[in-house]
Amino acid sequence: MARSVSTRRTAVVTLVAWAVALLIFFPILYTIITSFKSEQEAIQGFDLIPSFTLESYRDVQSQYDYFTPFMNSVILSLGSTILALIVAVPAAWSMAFAPSRRTKDILMWMLSTKMMPAVAVLFPIYMLFRDLGLLDSRIGLTIMLMLINLPIVVWMLYTYFREIPGEILEAARMDGASLWGEIVYVLTPMAVPGIASTMLLNIILAWNEAFWTIRLTTTNAAPLTAFIASFSSPQGLFWAKLSAASTLAIAPILIMGWFSQKQLVRGLTFGAVK
């Protein structure tokens, strides 16, 4: 007999789920609401109904340079993602299809670097960047973002590749495919969904990364995260303007995430459910 769930219970569970979802989303929602308030309204206290003024957006656009950090964010997240894939695809391929006795250890070690607090290596990395002249440069930050997300990218691709049966690649080899032919005609087409969701996730992670982007940039290479942070400094706090800037910063990634959510969920749960 199938498990039956009463209508009332379904209703309660649905309500709870919505409440939790709203709780998680609320900070973002309130940021968006505040961005449509005037500065006076914003500091007056909690209020869910804004006056729908676009004043803050106009100010952010006219008084500050939104375009440069936006372009920096695009360049950094896309650049670091492409760079990470170039390194991670061959790495994951060899780990999945030609594993050695140490493969599992290497994977665990890579993951363990993500458990270390970033601030622990801030000083050596800052010094390195300074000595190499990479501070506030797009190249330096692209490499940095690539490195910090690399473990996750390798792990995701590895789990994806592992799902591809080795016999299919052997069949390609028997059919006369070179290593290149095997990767281009067989492995990549079969792994496209996995590579795509890995790419999406990495773009989002790179876009939202705030610790290193704020520490290692000032103006030239500063992405939107640093742009937002700059609103909470010298002139005091301008809640409405800060909210408008934040909304502008998160909007592109929010829209992208919305359209690709199906792909993302599939990517993150791959292997767990079939």
Next chain:
Amino acid sequence: MGKIVLKKVNKSFGDTAVIPGIDLTIENGEFVVFVGPSGCGKSTLLRLIAGLEDTTSGVIEIDGKDVTGEAPAKRQLAMVFQSYALYPHMSVRKNIAFPLKMAKMPQAEIDRKVEDAARILNLTNYLERRPGQLSGGQRQRVAIGRAIVRQPSAFLFDEPLSNLDAALRGSMRIEISELHQQLKTTMIYVTHDQVEAMTMADKIVVLNAGNIEQVGSPLELYRSPRNLFVAGFIGSPKMNFVTGPYAQARNAATVGVRPEHMTMSTSEGEWRGTVTVAEHLGADTFLHINVDGIGLVTARASGEFAVNHGDTVFITPDPNRIHRFDANGNALA
């Protein structure tokens, strides 16, 4: 052409020798079956010939040419895998065409060859489908199609029928045998199923723990097994082995009698026993009998031989068909 010669081929993983050293010659056009229990090294041996595994030592020659160090693609062999290993993102047409595309054949020729293969294998109506939309038998035929299009010097089959149901397995067995009659190309076929080995092979290679126990035609192996292992492995139901005074009286450590080489009677015979289980298959009846002073024996009787659990029966082994083995398990002349 497809003559394959193995010279002292050895495969070890670390300290474990999966195949200690094998010498074997497969003649052009032969249908050779590697048979043995799971873990006996038969698939590894096939993969060594294919080039999917590297030999630890020894030489593999195809048509007189040393291919030991060659990549699989250079060996002119085609392989059919147990899981079919079709490319799920390609249509049947593209699957079959793949080896030809890799060989950079002109498109018109590829089309012609794919159509030909599809006709032989009854796949013409399925050419535009994906493997996921086909039944198990059809997928297996696509895998065979992909193997035959490029006219390899030999075909390698790695337990190709074990994922199919019993009825389909029977008909695919006949299809593969017919294909061999048509193409007359060397085929090496790996299976753990001795029925497949007996029905399809020109030559059976019985493997056990990485060693060749015996090589011969199906009937040679059936009539004169070289040792206890082959005697017990070939034939269904299994040969009965008897030790003790009965064997000693015949100057052997063990004697073997096949279930079908015994005369059954309800009134008289050499051995007397009690039926423990009677399996009525219609044409035949397999009787499991507890024989006094001998032990449990399996016997084949005709379908009309009506006995049941607990009945007393008499058995007379055919004296001309008793196999004798020494203490080491080797057959005595």
